[in-house]
Amino acid sequence: MRINRIAAATALVAALTVTATACGGGSTSGSGGGDNSAPKTLTYWASNQGTSIENDKQVLEPELKKFEAQTGIKVSLEVVPWSDLLNRILAATASGQGPDVLNIGNTWSASLQATGALLPFDEATFAKIGGKDRFLPSTIASAGAAGKDPAAVPLYSMAYGLYYNKKMFAAAGIEKAPATWDELQADAAKLTTGGKFGLGIEGGNVSENVHQVFTLGKQHGADFFDAAGKPAFDSPNAVAAVKQYVDFIAKDKIAAPGNAEYANNQTLSDFATGKTAMMMWQSAGANLKSQGMNPEDYGVAPVPIPAGATGDKAVKSMVAGINLSVFKNTKNLDGSLQFVKFMTSNEEQKTLNATYGSIPPVKEAGSDAAFSTPDLTTLRDVLANSSAPLPQVANESQFETLVGTAVKNLLAAAAAGKPTTDDSVKAELTKAQQQMPAS
Template sequence: MPPSPARAVPVAALAAALALTATGCGGGSATGSSAGSPTTLTYWASNQGTSLENDKQVLEPELKKFEQQTGIKVTLEVVPWSDLLNRILAATASGQGPDVLNIGNSWSASLQATGALLPFDDATFAKVGGRDRFLPATLASAGAPGKDPAAVPLYSMAYGLYYNKKLFQAAGIDHPPASWEELVADGRKLTTGGRYGIAIEGGNVSENVHHAFTLGKQHGADFFDAGGHPQFDSPAAVAAVQSYVDLIGADHIAAPGNAEYANNQSVTDFATGKAAMLMWQAAGASLKSHGMDQADYGVAPVPAPAAATGTQQTSSMVAGINLAVFRNSHNLDGACKFTAFMTGAEEQKTLNKAYGSIPPVKDAGADPAFATPELQTLSDVLAHRAQPLPQVAAESQFETLVGTAVKNLLAAAAAGKPVTADTVKAELAKAQQQMPAN
């Protein structure tokens, strides 16, 4: 079901948030090393659309609207995902960065640990409309437990299993798979004549770690213990990763070439009928851009093993994009106004409609535009079957190392090499050895 409707924030309250005094978000005006003035802001946006140019087409009219309301001009740079984390880490180390930026929500705790991001304490939340406006699941991926969030949710997403209705019908399959075992069995029926049962993005480190985490939860694995120590090569983690690698390896239901996919090629394969299933975050806008009608596909939760119960029925990480403010911004007051604007109900409707994502703000999610079958399924997953990635300081290293380990294993499977439990364990152990000391 879609996010629960909530009482809208009064217009006066949002107007007040957009008319902050010079004290800024954090209770004081910062004079960091970023160049600028109280009438300018720099904003690094992540690539959410079909291209960097598409993002500019979506965002620039909205930034002009903000300038008209506040007198603050925003200089926009859309940063590709392949560069974004490294750019942010360089900025946190040097102190030279934008005023406001998008971050992958799973990076929140890692970037929070650098001390470079402005904490959203109760007073700061009050200035951007209030903490209670945001869906609880999205705030769980905004920083380490017990600490003030390092960012606020901007776009929310969850993984779903997209399936081609016509191809399913032609194969005599009348419903989406309800278990991982069914997914594999259906995939074998659908793999024929140069078409494969499922498409994956094996060269994409982030996609790999997202699936490793979700499948890990389904197998009862935690990649970190209660003390924050890595435990990447546990038997449950090994079983989870092997089940994913087997899609190319032992099960042969994903094309060997998928091991090299890293730029949304799997979405293209699904949209063009080269693959019958796809595990993806809010794919609707991308599928439409490829000419696929939404009537031609269905969306279901990514299935867990048949024996899974409780949290083992997790079908997605809590996916999404957060909006953060650099603590040393030259214009904290303007940055706070911009945060209030971007998370305001009307702007949330505009932006999430454009990107096919789910508003993390309750007073926007009740819009009928977010009641499509796709987004209803994903909203239900987000509310009931999603878990946040580990909110530990070394989370970004975990993503890189485990995602790369899975990439290496998929490449081996694609080359026809046997990938056994021992092979997976060795690769995950190597990733764990490269983790920084706790």
Template structure:
């Protein structure tokens, strides 16, 4: 599933030590030439179940682009475990592709290298305009006040999945809309080997995605307006403690969930070991585990009663962006390729193939995106999702805070008391490890 690959990629972001300011581009170290106006090199992220499946999805579309423009695209599908390091090497050496995929949470960090082409109004005009895209997806493409460093390609958001049969058996008529309701329902649904909620506590990126959402609801974005870390503020402590308490105090998630890092929480939900799950577009994954789509429902993740504005955030903006190296020797071809890949037809086709939400608004009218699950996820993306902090050190934030939450969940699973002071100490340690801006 794409989410796991996205999560792995963002977890690797601790290696992002923005040491090089040289722009990428030039000739590819893989041997493909970027210097011809009739060729492009494209690094695609691994979105499907395997690299070969991605090649099967993308190759016919690249052939279609070649037929329309005469430009041959040399494709390389890069595993998430390698992608960030490959991009960093390209920015430092000047040896890289013309066009590439990046995890959208990396946008500001990679923007700070100066290697990516800024999408100002004139550049956006060459690919059909910025207003074709959902605003939330553009907001996750670079730092505020700067031209985006990429454009959205595939989009996702979190929803709360619930098992209809388990809810009915527990006498719960409707899914929760507030956290108090979720905890109360979770306790009713926790019995024997069954738990109310499944979480992925060993997954650093899952942790930070969820506590970021809770942080927004508590009134913090983990950075102040100047981009200074505020990891151990009272609001941040409250957000992290609320998440850790699913194991520590509420006991609605299994202690073993603290070690989950590879979709085990999805498996537990699909097999009836947990009644609720907070996840990104999980339907295809659940189906692969034998869960019938009629057996689960999806609603937005709870928010505080009466919450408005940022405090009504129910998800981070998740997804994949498409970027161009600034010094590509085939800029016109690269922008034509971006225009092609983000056209309504291609956005529809590719997001269908990967089970994601098209960031191109016109593509969302296709019936394939009209399932109850995807309509809910699209609604969250449009109305209550916020991008992770678009600061140069965002990648380190994900790794350090996500690891702090992982440590706290492990302590809770071991029966250690989790207090405000416990949480603050772990978050203070994370903040002290942040590099200077």
């Protein structure tokens, strides 16, 4: 299930001013007392993955009952909307009053890790939940800064794919999905006719913009941060990547100008209703089904790459998904780790990821037949073999907000008919870089 964390990402600036001594978790009401040898209750903040808060409760509560039957530990569940989740986490780190276990967007991992609030998953801690090797390496790479013990474990994973409308392709005489950007531009030009467009983008969505230009950045040889962790937003390679994305509207005219304002899944709706022929989206099967589109009506291919690209220049997706964390000072550590072990068990991974249309980050669970449909097979391969995590730096969320907003501004200007040049792109990215706080 694709998630929207635009407003939440801006709040993480404040988190990095919180010292480790102020960080906390494990509310009194949910701690089950101070006896870790026999915990009775724990609290869990779950992110909204389903169609509604109530839908998530319907999905999760039967599973939590299973955990209680197995362990005797009662879980107090709260499903928190994405619009509120990060602010709730920050308040918990500052006050010391929060849940025992919680979901976080995986792109927040390094930023929240820097506050000192989350339990590090060192080798001994991983052993308590079944071991680190059970997880896909790409998903572990999105659980904290390189060289440090992860601050979370992967729970639900996703990857971007190129979704294409089979009927529209056939009508245009296109026999297969494009594998390179030149092929995509040629196909999209054929499909842009009669008020319909070849490609849909979500240009008003700050997080979506970052996800897309990060992948293009890797393909252009840009990382947005240098080896020392300093911002490099306006490097020539980063400028080229952002310009390629903006040019879908500005120069190539294969995406509708109105897409510059899209921020609430309108791109998905346009694809489901045949207004656009292609879109780049995270694990969209459940969303498309809810919009009345049948799986046989569309195909999923990897996001295109430059012709002949290899290595990092052949990255096709950022590592998307949800991680599971434990507050470091929980009064219910044993129970919390038992819960993490339960939620990442093969059985629960199969059950929950199948329900939400996501990909199990646990390797054995992901090999189940339920995740072998054509679309998920493609996305699983991308996640395992050609994805990369967003920069795992303390200021990652500020990067998302500032660069995502710069791209949004550039797309809005392009939609208004203003020229998009290397200089105009560089100016927006330089402005974004100048607003980054010191590391």
